[in-house]
Amino acid sequence: MSEPKIPSDPTADLLNVLKLDRQTETDFVGRTQWMPHGRVFGGQVLAQSLVAAMQTLPETRRVHSLHSYFLRAGDINQEIRFEVEILRDGRSFSARRVKALQADKPIFVLSASFQDAAGGLEHQEQMPNNLPDPESLPSAKDLLGQLDHPATNYWANARPFDLRHVTEPVYLKPAKEQSADQMIWFRSIGEVPSDDAVQTAALAYASDYTILESILRKHGLSWAHPGLNTASLDHAMWFHEKPNVNQWMLYVQHSPSASGGRGLAFGSIFSKDGKLLASIAQEGMVRVPEYR
DSSP states (O other): OOOOOOOOOOHHHHHHHHHOOESSSSSEEOOOOOTTTTTHHHHHHHHHHHHHHTSSSOOEEEEEEEEEOOOOBBTSSSSSSEEEEEEEEOOEEEEEEEEETTTTTEEEEEEEEEEOOOOOOOOOOOOOOOOOOOSSSSHHHHHTOOOOOHHHHIIIIOOSSEEEEEEEEEEEEEEOSOOEEEEEEEESSSSSOOHHHHHHHHHHHTTSSTHHHHHHHHTTTTTTSTTTTEEEEEEEEEESSSOOOOEEEEEEEEEEEEETTTEEEEEEEEETTTTTEEEEEEEEEEOHHHHO
């Protein structure tokens, strides 16, 4: 594992990593964050790619969907170059493709669609009710802060979001109940600016946290299971309402299937007052030694 580099202010570190260095109108460079296993966090490169795409568009044209693939493990010791391809700019919609590269090899690709604000039909899935208040639940720092290990140090101290499991967490041991469902309250630890692009990128960043846990939970596994090897393969996201990541949000997660060393998970992110902010789908590699 790489030498721990825990930021003194995880929120400031997040905001810094989302500030890309613009090389040309469509080319950008970004830094990476420390991770205990030495691979770039998927949510980081996802959020940075979205930022690169958004910087080629007017602020009035907001992202409504993205689809992406993780192609190679990113190296936390190298910067990332982002190449934006302008696919279309129509009267109401725009489309962008972003390629993230290290050492001239693509590690991630993203396609995203953007739209000007418009009226239309409205409905949404309802948020689960009768949930414990997030303030009553233990944080990762509460659960793991006394342990000294690169992974637990990262979970407890380096992440810019406070994550609180509604059900028993699976950091170090399996949950008592094997279920393909879980819910997590989360919000930024520090203050994230109200700028819409920054808020949207921050939500995309956090959407990669924990979603594969619904697969582990179903099979009585934890992140500490010996020999467990996981990686995000693809990530799709639909944005419904403007988020405020400074306030508590509920991440409802469900895994409908696992097979072939892969697992699929769906997620819905709600504001605390019940607005559906985003929908997520992710397939991940989940390899367990005894199942090979």
